[in-house]
Amino acid sequence: MLITxxxxxxxxxxxxxxxxxxxxxxxCKEIRFPEQEAELLQKELANxxxxxxxxxxCNPENLALRLQKHAAAMEEADTILVFSxxxxxxxxxxxxxxxxxxxxxxxxxxxxxxxxTPLEYDCHQCGQCYLNLTGGICPLTACSKGLxxxxxxxxxxxxxxxxxxxxxxxxxxxxxxxxxxxxxALKAPIQLRDYSVD
Numbered sequence: 001m002l003i004t005x006x007x008x009x010x011x012x013x014x015x016x017x018x019x020x021x022x023x024x025x026x027x028c029k030e031i032r033f034p035e036q037e038a039e040l041l042q043k044e045l046a047n048x049x050x051x052x053x054x055x056x057x058c059n060p061e062n063l064a065l066r067l068q069k070h071a072a073a074m075e076e077a078d079t080i081l082v083f084s085x086x087x088x089x090x091x092x093x094x095x096x097x098x099x100x101x102x103x104x105x106x107x108x109x110x111x112x113x114x115x116x117t118p119l120e121y122d123c124h125q126c127g128q129c130y131l132n133l134t135g136g137i138c139p140l141t142a143c144s145k146g147l148x149x150x151x152x153x154x155x156x157x158x159x160x161x162x163x164x165x166x167x168x169x170x171x172x173x174x175x176x177x178x179x180x181x182x183x184x185a186l187k188a189p190i191q192l193r194d195y196s197v198d
Contacts, residue, residue, distance in 0.1 A: 003032040004085055004105040007129070009041060015102040015132055018078030019047040021070075023092060025084030027056035038083045038104065045081075049073040057088040060095050074099075086123030086131060086138055093136020093176075100180060101136045103129045128193060133185055135176035142169025148190045 006012075022042055026033060042051065050073030057063045067074060074080065080096060082089045083104040093101040109125035124140040130148065131138060140146045144162035147170065154161030155168035177183050 003108040004028075004034060004083075005032075005108060005127075006034040006037045006041065006083075007104055007106055009044075012041065012081070012102075012104050013045075016045070016079050016081060017100060019049050019076055020045060020079045020081050021049050021074050021077035022051040023057060023080060023082045023084070024051070024053040025055065025057040025082070025088045026053060027058065027088075028085065033083075034105070041104075049076045057082070057084055058091045060091050063091065064095060086125070086129055089129070089131045090123075090136055090138060093131070097176070097179065100182070101131075103131045105129065126193065128191065130190070133188065133190065134173045135180060135182065135185075137169065137173045137176055139169055139173065142172060144169075148193065150186070 022045070024035075024038060026035070042048070050070050052067065052070055054063070054066050074096070077099070079100045079102055080092060081102050081104050082092050084092075085105070085107040086103065089101060089103040106127050106129045107123050107125045108127045122138070122141040124138065124146070126140060130140070139148055143152075144160050144166065145152055151168065151170040152161070155171060156164075158168055158171050160166045160168050174183070174186070177185055
């Protein structure tokens with residue numbers, strides 16, 4: 001159960017580079033999904049190669065099957081713009097590692113069930129999604145310390161000092177951004193968290 005809010009229009013438009021494929025998730029919309037606002041915004045987008053609206057994009061096997069017939073449109077796109085909670089965005093980013101995947105929504109905390117992913121993705125529901133800056137890997141949930149400004153310096157051989165069975169989230173973020181040719185994103189200042197929305 002969750003509430004999603006659309007990011008500011010200017011923010012969303014600034015994320016898009018080149019052609020864009022739009023993916024809408026309505027899996028948890030029975031709580032709050034900005035469907036009408038998202039539709040209005042998507043009408044203003046240029047260079048859209050395709051749009052898919054489906055449910056529970058947090059299930060990668062199901063999503064991969066649903067997107068098979070849109071493979072050409074997705075291949076043509078430079079950016080995949082996802083309107084869902086953070087779990088859905090992370091699932092899409094993992095499914096399409098060579099694409100720039102951007103979150104069009106922020107997720108706000110609401111206790112209860114969230115998503116159906118069989119993977120270990122999690123959304124902190126912080127109300128300020130950072131996935132656009134970190135290559136689709138959430139620094140709040142991928143880092144044991146929830147650091148927003150990079151590694152703590154305690155990782156050894158790529159593993160977290162708090163949980164040695166867990167990969168360092170910030171090393172994962174750095175590798176992903178390097179793979180996408182977006183390492184310069186790490187130079188941008190991270191917006192301070194607004195704990196009033198958490």
